[in-house]
Amino acid sequence: MNLLTRQRAIAVFVAFALAYFLSALIRAITATIAPSLVAEFQLRSADLGLLAGGYFLGFAAMQLPLGRWLDRHGPRKVELAFLGAALAACIAFAKADGFQGLLLARILCGVGVCACLMAPLTGYRRWYAPEQLMRANSWMLMVGAFGMVASTLPVQWLLPAIGWRGIFLLLAALVAISMAVIAWQVPSWTNQRDSEAPSAKTNTGYGEVWRNPYFRSLAPLGFFNYGGLVAMQTLWAGPWMTKVASYTAAEAATGLFWLNVAMLLAYWVWGMANPWLARKGHAAEILIRRWTPLTFVLLAILIIATPAYPVGAAALFTLYCVATTVVALAQPAVGMAFRSELAGRALSAYNLVIFAGVFAVQWGIGLLLDAFKAAGLAEPAAYQSAFGVYGLACVLAYLVACRAKAP
Template sequence: MNTNENLLTRKNAAIVFFVFASAYFISTLIRAITATLSPTLSVEFQLEARDLGLLAGGYFLGFSIMQLLNGYWLDKHGPKKVILYLLCIGVVSCLVFSISNNFISLLLSRIFIGIGVSACLMAPLTGYRRWFAANMQQRANAWMLMTGALGMLASTLPVQWLLPVIGWRYMFVILAILLIISFVIIAFFSPGWSDKEVEIIENSNSKVGFFSGYLEIWKNPYFRSLVPLGFFNYGGLMAIQTLWAGPWMIKVSGYSALQSATGLFWLNFSMLITFWLWGLINPYILKKGISADKIIILGMPSSLVILLLTIYSGSNAGALHWTLFCVCSVFISLTHPAIGLAFPSNIAGRALSFYNLVIFFGVFIVQWGIGIIVDIIKLFGHNEILAFQGAFLIFLICCTGAYIYFLIHKSSRIKE
C-alpha cells in the first residue's frame, strides 16, 4: 500500500525517522544496559550465571510476548497509536525497576519494560513499508539498526562512568524521563493511519482472523526458512551483544569492569559504523541485482568462523574477537526487510512482528540457556573458562545448523 499518496516528502520522512529513532535508541540502551551493570547487579543481588541470563532475557521475554498482538494492532491502528500506549507501560516499569529490592521484582519489572518498548522497532518498520519508497526500505532498516547500535553504545562507558556518581537506580529514573520525552515527540510529529487505510485494513482483517492471519504467514516456505536463522543467529547475536560479551571479557579474558565496559563501547561503536555503511551501500547492491538471500548466504559463514576462533582462543579472546563476530553477523539484519517486502503491505506488520517474536524469543532462550549451561558445566568441576567455551560451542552448533537449514529451504519465496 505504499502508493504515491502514502509516500512522505524527503523532509517529512527525515522527521518521522528521527522521532521513531529516538524511541528505538532508548529501547536498545535499556536492552543492553545489563551487560554493563552485570558485575554490580551480580554482587548486590548475589546472582549466578543462570540468574543473570534470566534477568537480561526477561526483557526479551516481555518483548516476544507482545509481538503477535503488536503485529495485529500495527496493521489495524498504525504505528503511532500502538507505540504511544506501550511506552506508558515502559515508563512505569523503568520506575518500578529503579526501586526493586529483590530478584523477583527486578525480573518482573524487566519483563514489563520489554513489553513497554516492544513496538519501538516494528512500529517504524511497519510505517516505513507505507511511507518510504521500496528502494529505501533496506537503508531505513539499516539506519534504524544503526540508531539501535548508538543506544547500545550509550549503555557501555557512559553508564560505567555514571554508575559511581548516581547509581543504577537513578539511571532507570532518567530512562523513564527519556521515554516520556520520546512519547511527546512521537505524539506531535508522527503521522497516523488515514481513514482510507483503516477501512481497507479492516475489510482485509474481517476476511482473515487473528490466528488464521498468522497461520497464513507461517505457511509461507520463505518465512519458515528464516525461522532458525532468526532464532539462533539473529537472537544469538543480540544475546551476546546485550549480555554475554561482557561476562566473557570479565570471567574468561580477565578484564576489569571498566575494561569490559570499554570493550563493549568499541564493540557497539563498530556496530554503529557497520550499520551506517550498510545503509549507504545496500541500495547500490540491490541495484546490481544481488538479492538479500545471496548476501546472507555468502556473508554468514564469516561470523561462524570468527565464533569458532573465539571459542578455541579461550582466555586469549577478548573485545576484538567479539567485535569481529558482531560485525561479521551484520548480514543477518537483511532478513527483517526481506520479510517485510515478501508480504503485502496490509499484513507486513504481522509478518514483521511474527519474525520479531522468533528473534526475541531466541534471545531469551539463548541468554538464559548459555547461563544454565555454564552453571551445569561448572557443577561437574570444570573451571569457568571451560564452562563458557562449552556453552558457546553448543551455541555455534545451533547456529551452523540454522544456516544449513536456510541453504536447503531458501528457494521458495512469496512474490510481492
C-alpha cells in the first residue's frame, strides 16, 4: 500500500469532504423545501415521496458500474466525472417548470453525487492505515451531517431571499468549486505504485461480493434500518413533525436543524471511539447486535407518544435517529471484509443496498400514507400506521443481521 503522509491525508480528506457535504445537502434539502414544492406544484404525498426518492433511484442505479470504475480508474477521475452531472442537475432542477422536470433533475442529482462517499472510502482503503479507516468513515458521515444541518435552518432562511430555484443555482456554483478542489488535491490512481493497482486483467465482476455470507447477512440491515434512517432524516421527519405533531414549517425546520446537529455529534463520537473500540475487540457486528434493539424501542415510543405529547416529537425523532447510527458501522466493516482490489465493488454494492432501501422506504411510506388515508384513517393515524409497518421490517432485518460473522 502507498500510505499518504499525515498532511497529504488531511488535504485529501478535506477535498472529498467538501463534495460529500454538498451531496448530503442536496440529498436532504427536499424536507425543507417540501412546503414550497407542494404549494407550487400541488404535490400529493406519493408525489413528494417519489420526488425525494428519485434522488436515491438515480444514486442506486449507478452503484454497480461505479464500483468497477473506482477499482479500475480511481476516485479522482470517477468523482470528477459524476460531479459534472451533479452540476447540470442542480441547474436543471432550478429551471424545472413541472413535476416531471423536477423528478428527472432529481434523479440526475442522485447520479451526479453517487461517488461522493464511495470514492473517498475506496481511496482511504488504500491510502490510510487500517486502524484509521473506521474513523475516516465516521468523520465523512459527520461531514454529511453538516450538510444535513445546512439543509435545514440555513435553507429556510435563504428561501425568502432567493427562493428554492436560487438555492439550487447556488448549489451548482459550489459543486463547481468542489470539483476544482478535488482535481487539485486528490492523487491520481495511475500514480499509485503498489502491487494492488488495478489492471486490465482484474476481475470486474460482483459475484464474489454477492456470494459472501457476511455481506448477505448485513444486506437487509442496510436496506431497511440504514436506508430507513436516511429516508426518515431526509424526508419523513419533517412531515411527521408538521402532520402528526402539528408543528409550523419554521418549528419543523428548527427540529430538523437540531436533529442533524445531534447526528453530526454522534458521528464525531463514533469517529473518536472507533479506534479504541477496535482495540478492545468490539467488532461492528457485535455493537450492532447489542444496540439496535434500542432503536426499535425508541421508534415505538415515537409512534405511540407523539399525538399525546407533540412538543417532544422532535426530541424523540432525534433520539431515534442518533441511536440508529450504530448500523452505519456495517458499511466500513463490509469494505474491510474484502481484499483491497475488491473494496470499490464491495462498498458500492452495499451502498446500492442502502440507497435502494432509502428509495423504497421514502416512496413506500408515501404510498402507505395515501392507502391508509383512502381507507378512512385520519392523517396522524395514517402516519403512525405507516411508520409501524416500517418498524416491523426493521426488526426482521435485524434478526437476519444477527447471523453476521466477520471473515
